[in-house]
Amino acid sequence: MPSEFELIRKYFERAPREVRPVDRRTRRVALGIGDDAALLRPSAGMELAVSTDLLLEGTHFRAGADARKLGHKALAVNLSDMAAMGAAPRWATLALALPAANEAWLEGFARGFFALAERFGVELIGGDTTRGPLSLCITILGEVPRSLALFRAGAQPGDDIWVSGELGGAALALEQPGNAALAKRLDEPEPRVELGERLRGLASAAIDVSDGFAQDLGHILERSGVGAAVDYAALPRPGEVGGIADGNRQARLVLSGGDDYELVFTAPPARRSELAVLSAELKLPLARVGAIQGSEAKLQVLDGKGKPMQVGRGYDHFAP
Ligand code: ADP
Ligand code: MG
Numbered sequence: 001m002p003s004e005f006e007l008i009r010k011y012f013e014r015a016p017r018e019v020r021p022v023d024r025r026t027r028r029v030a031l032g033i034g035d036d037a038a039l040l041r042p043s044a045g046m047e048l049a050v051s052t053d054l055l056l057e058g059t060h061f062r063a064g065a066d067a068r069k070l071g072h073k074a075l076a077v078n079l080s081d082m083a084a085m086g087a088a089p090r091w092a093t094l095a096l097a098l099p100a101a102n103e104a105w106l107e108g109f110a111r112g113f114f115a116l117a118e119r120f121g122v123e124l125i126g127g128d129t130t131r132g133p134l135s136l137c138i139t140i141l142g143e144v145p146r147s148l149a150l151f152r153a154g155a156q157p158g159d160d161i162w163v164s165g166e167l168g169g170a171a172l173a174l175e176q177p178g179n180a181a182l183a184k185r186l187d188e189p190e191p192r193v194e195l196g197e198r199l200r201g202l203a204s205a206a207i208d209v210s211d212g213f214a215q216d217l218g219h220i221l222e223r224s225g226v227g228a229a230v231d232y233a234a235l236p237r238p239g240e241v242g243g244i245a246d247g248n249r250q251a252r253l254v255l256s257g258g259d260d261y262e263l264v265f266t267a268p269p270a271r272r273s274e275l276a277v278l279s280a281e282l283k284l285p286l287a288r289v290g291a292i293q294g295s296e297a298k299l300q301v302l303d304g305k306g307k308p309m310q311v312g313r314g315y316d317h318f319a320p
Helices: 004-012 021-026 067-085 103-119 169-175 180-187 193-198 213-224 247-256 269-282
Strands: 029-031 046-056 088-098 123-131 135-145 160-164 205-208 227-231 263-267 286-293 299-302
Touching: 004 103, 004 123, 046 067, 067 088, 067 103, 067 135, 067 180, 067 193, 067 205, 088 103, 088 193, 103 123, 160 269, 169 180, 169 247, 193 269, 205 213, 213 227, 213 247, 213 263, 213 299, 263 269, 269 286
Parallel strands: 088 123, 227 299
Antiparallel strands: 046 135, 088 135, 160 263, 160 286, 205 263, 227 286
């Protein structure tokens, strides 16, 4: 049975070995895994963006979930928070509770985690490993040029409301576990990191969709002290969702389905052409779905005939 320290060395102490000695001076990490704390070297003129997400078996993923996909998702949801702030992800810590030293599980988890970490240039710099009911807590740190971070609080009356990608696919995957294309949206979401960075100085407010479009846009409205009118028909959705005949069910998935990790953001109408160019460049659809209006944090979703629709709430861990 490997010790806790052998497991950490074998599965998580990875990046430092791949660094050539000549790169040491320019590295963003002065000291990584192996001491009592990591030492980071933030760049001059940058602010640090820090965010934590906790994933629990039974609450955020089902028992027996594929370890590689969990490694991907645990990091992806944190990367998505960096994207929503307009920050470039740099470093992560990983606190892990495991029922047993299951090496096949650790191998799969590390594979999923590092595949995504390497794509986005994120270095694992520390963490904690303990025995207990399976849970994963990642803290991510990123950099954003001073005063260019994107906030929930910046939306202004008259701004357009935009959504990246498509909504409702991850929530439908929960209802149709056999559909592989949908399952990928739920298990292996693609964090919109590049979009987030490119929205600096362009978007007036941003948030990522973890709990559902209506709820997450609602956070922008509350923080910004504004209202919104959204055109339901303009909300982008995958074909599998758009084809659902039961209109209420479809609306629930699109408006209140969580876990899509798309970005919802606002921008002045004068920026429309820049956003069209950006969308083409990133090969990522950006849909204009409504407008910010008024000073009351009220969300109106209008159907095809311009009539207000009933909007359910998104996911709330403490809902009765
Ligand atoms: P401490 O006793 O100070 O908590 P540990 O013995 O728990 O230190 O950890 C040893 C080193 O391994 C530390 O640098 C810690 O950050 C790192 N570490 C522990 N668990 C993990 C993990 N799951 N992922 C990455 N690094 C880890
Ligand atoms: Mg420890």
